[in-house]
Amino acid sequence: MVSKTEEDRVNSLEVQVDNGGGGAWEYLSLVRKLKLRRSDKVLKHGLALLNDDKARSALGTEEWTLYEQVAIAAMDSHCLDVAKENIKVLKKKFPGSKRVGRLEAMLLEARELWEEAEKAYSSLLEENPFDQVIQKRRVAMAKAEGNMSGAIELLNKYLEIFMADHDAWRELAEMYVSLQMYKQAAFCYEELLLSQPTVPLYHLAYADVLYTLGGLDNISRRPRNITQLP
Numbered sequence: 001m002v003s004k005t006e007e008d009r010v011n012s013l014e015v016q017v018d019n020g021g022g023g024a025w026e027y028l029s030l031v032r033k034l035k036l037r038r039s040d041k042v043l044k045h046g047l048a049l050l051n052d053d054k055a056r057s058a059l060g061t062e063e064w065t066l067y068e069q070v071a072i073a074a075m076d077s078h079c080l081d082v083a084k085e086n087i088k089v090l091k092k093k094f095p096g097s098k099r100v101g102r103l104e105a106m107l108l109e110a111r112e113l114w115e116e117a118e119k120a121y122s123s124l125l126e127e128n129p130f131d132q133v134i135q136k137r138r139v140a141m142a143k144a145e146g147n148m149s150g151a152i153e154l155l156n157k158y159l160e161i162f163m164a165d166h167d168a169w170r171e172l173a174e175m176y177v178s179l180q181m182y183k184q185a186a187f188c189y190e191e192l193l194l195s196q197p198t199v200p201l202y203h204l205a206y207a208d209v210l211y212t213l214g215g216l217d218n219i220s221r222r223p224r225n226i227t228q229l230p
Contacts, residue, residue: 002034017045024049032069039076046070071103075110083107098124102134109141117141132162148175166192182213
């Protein structure tokens with residue numbers, strides 16, 4: 001999770017860059033490091049850097065990282081032509097790259113070419129079954145298609161390998177809640193509380209699920225070692 005200090009720093013840089021005060025690369029790097037989703041800003045300021053020959057050259061090898069970051073932001077923002085052009089540049093620079101292949105599969109997904117995207121992802125997973133990004137993209141794609149049961153199955157398989165992924169446990173819990181599968185959701189929140197007992201959000205969500213399952217009496221019987229904040 002992003003700390004308050006980190007969030008304040010990102011917001012401060014964003015205001016600075018938006019107002020022409022410089023620091024675009026620092027802002028973009030921090031957004032990427034913290035795995036934040038600020039696609040419109042990344043697209044705007046990232047393209048400005050890429051379209052400035054001097055600024056782009058100053059990035060050195062990080063230029064290619066920026067092309068990738070902007071391509072992903074463009075897909076998020078439904079600017080698919082921009083994404084396609086950035087991926088084209090990367091493919092020319094890194095022919096045969098699996099990382100670029102992943103971007104191409106993501107572009108198919110963004111175009112809602114589900115069958116082609118699934119084939120591309122499956123092919124990449126055959127070569128690297130432990131690619132977390134691709135596995136999560138398959139979950140997201142199943143959700144986009146409205147296949148919630150399929151998304152749950154894929155995410156459960158993902159968590160069999162990456163059990164320490166807190167975001168995945170939370171996403172799975174929320175999917176279970178959306179399907180009114182509260183016992184399964186409770187299990188997910190228990191996993192989160194065991195690994196991150198000081199996060200109030202998880203306690204509140206867990207209590208809400210318990211209340212839905214059995215009212216106030218159920219909450220009063222919840223395990224003290226899980227729900228008590230230190």
